[in-house]
Amino acid sequence: MLKRLGKVFNKRKTANKEPHIIAAGQHPVTPDDISRGATEVVKTLEDAGFNAYVVGGCVRDLLLGMHPKDFDVATDATPEQVKEHFRRARIVGRRFRIVHVRFGREIVEVTTFRAHHTAKSKQGRETSKRTQEGMLLRDNVFGSINEDASRRDFTINALYYHPTDNTIYDYANGLVDIDSKTLRIIGDPATRYQEDPVRMLRAARFAARLDFALDPDTAAAIQPSATLLAAIPSARLYDETVKLFMNGYALDTWRQLQTFNLDQQLFPESAALLDDHEFYQTFIAQALTNTDERIKNGKHVTPAFLFAALLWPAVCEARLKFEAAGEPSARALQKAAADVTGRQVSRLAIPKRFSIPMREIWEFQPRLLRRGGQQAFRQVEQPRFRAAYDFLLLREQSGEDAQGLGNWWTQFQDADEDEREAMTKTLGSQGRARKRRPRKRKPGQDAS
Ligand code: ATP
Numbered sequence: 201m202l203k204r205l206g207k208v209f210n211k212r213k214t215a216n217k218e219p220h221i222i223a224a225g226q227h228p229v230t231p232d233d234i235s236r237g238a239t240e241v242v243k244t245l246e247d248a249g250f251n252a253y254v255v256g257g258c259v260r261d262l263l264l265g266m267h268p269k270d271f272d273v274a275t276d277a278t279p280e281q282v283k284e285h286f287r288r289a290r291i292v293g294r295r296f297r298i299v300h301v302r303f304g305r306e307i308v309e310v311t312t313f314r315a316h317h318t319a320k321s322k323q324g325r326e327t328s329k330r331t332q333e334g335m336l337l338r339d340n341v342f343g344s345i346n347e348d349a350s351r352r353d354f355t356i357n358a359l360y361y362h363p364t365d366n367t368i369y370d371y372a373n374g375l376v377d378i379d380s381k382t383l384r385i386i387g388d389p390a391t392r393y394q395e396d397p398v399r400m401l402r403a404a405r406f407a408a409r410l411d412f413a414l415d416p417d418t419a420a421a422i423q424p425s426a427t428l429l430a431a432i433p434s435a436r437l438y439d440e441t442v443k444l445f446m447n448g449y450a451l452d453t454w455r456q457l458q459t460f461n462l463d464q465q466l467f468p469e470s471a472a473l474l475d476d477h478e479f480y481q482t483f484i485a486q487a488l489t490n491t492d493e494r495i496k497n498g499k500h501v502t503p504a505f506l507f508a509a510l511l512w513p514a515v516c517e518a519r520l521k522f523e524a525a526g527e528p529s530a531r532a533l534q535k536a537a538a539d540v541t542g543r544q545v546s547r548l549a550i551p552k553r554f555s556i557p558m559r560e561i562w563e564f565q566p567r568l569l570r571r572g573g574q575q576a577f578r579q580v581e582q583p584r585f586r587a588a589y590d591f592l593l594l595r596e597q598s599g600e601d602a603q604g605l606g607n608w609w610t611q612f613q614d615a616d617e618d619e620r621e622a623m624t625k626t627l628g629s630q631g632r633a634r635k636r637r638p639r640k641r642k643p644g645q646d647a648s
């Protein structure tokens with residue numbers, strides 16, 4: 201049905217003044233598909249005399265037969281007016297003020313229609329501000345629904361659904377693009393990336409998650425604009441990066457990022473090593489495959505492990521340099537971990553609750569060699585053991601020869617007390633901490 205509709209629409213690059221209206225029965229969405237919270241928000245705002253629509257990713261996902269992650273509402277009520285009508289509502293954000301309305305565990309994000317920032321804008325610096333490069337520091341100029349549509353990022357995200365009359369309003373020809381699986385930015389791509397460079401990361405994320413192809417103009421402007429990401433505050437960049445890898449499509453997203461050299465913006469030190477070191481390529485791909493697998497199986501994933509993997513190439517290389525300068529191996533690893541983390545957090549503000557366990561995972565790697573006497577018994581009791589062991593398995597899975605160390609630990613964990621004793625006894629000198637002189641080695645060849 202959508203296919204037929206899609207064909208009759210013309211492709212235009214900017215949002216339309218008049219939307220294409222897709223009435224009930226002509227599209228697959230029903231009011232029952234909309235969450236209780238979003239339905240309630242629309243109804244309450246309409247009863248109060250405002251206009252309100254369900255908008256954005258949820259409409260897109262429903263049209264694609266996917267399960268929306270959350271529901272967003274757009275309205276002509278200001279944030280203050282929205283807040284007034286709900287008991288559990290909170291205005292959040294400064295660059296982009298929105299209202300979070302809570303219904304039990306659900307949070308509905310309510311945004312006021314945004315308008316373009318023009319010199320004529322009556323609203324002052326508090327509402328609109330941009331840098332010399334054109335990046336929007338504040339995006340709080342309010343406007344009409346069609347202005348709002350043209351301020352959204354991609355055509356497929358500018359679909360407005362009205363649950364009361366079960367109608368979709370398509371302002372940017374998003375349905376045509378849903379039909380042809382095309383991700384197309386609204387307006388001039390370079391300008392839109394300049395206003396908000398995070399849109400480039402969003403492009404990579406949506407292309408991967410939805411399995412859409414980027415429209416050629418949308419794609420072509422990314423690489424030349426990639427360095428603009430340096431201006432994004434590290435806290436926002438961290439949040440956006442987590443979204444890239446924690447949605448079950450981490451590997452595909454990573455491939456998209458690599459296509460546009462965006463990996464270099466997020467993880468410059470690791471990215472610089474990948475071309476020349478196949479092991480690191482394999483290692484990161486394997487880590488992301490495992491992450492996707494865990495998410496599909498409903499297992500827990502932590503940013504600590506994810507970042508430990510993404511930064512491991514940088515840590516290994518930095519460690520080699522310290523070793524070459526005469527540092528003992530474990531000390532070299534500690535120093536490398538501290539240095540790489542320090543440089544990385546100025547770019548992505550990885551919170552301490554993740555950066556500390558991330559470093560512990562790295563520093564645990566050489567300790568996994570030490571199994572003699574009571575050491576193995578003590579190691580398994582450490583809070584970081586499980587993650588460190590998983591990390592060791594990941595290294596082996598990626599082709600590193602750790603001389604069966606992962607397997608040894610797997611057996612040790614499965615064994616009863618007597619078997620454990622026997623395992624540590626048969627280790628001989630192997631299980632003791634190795635004192636060794638620093639030596640040059642290729643990445644991925646060493647067990648520690
Ligand atoms: P998902 O929630 O599945 O990640 P989404 O498209 O709903 O995808 P949100 O971040 O929830 O993404 O944003 C909701 C909507 O707000 C988007 O669909 C888009 O219309 C608009 N939007 C979000 N971020 C931007 C941005 N940086 N620039 C322009 N519009 C944006």
Ligand code: MG
Nearest residue numbers: 257258270272
């Ligand atoms: Mg959303």
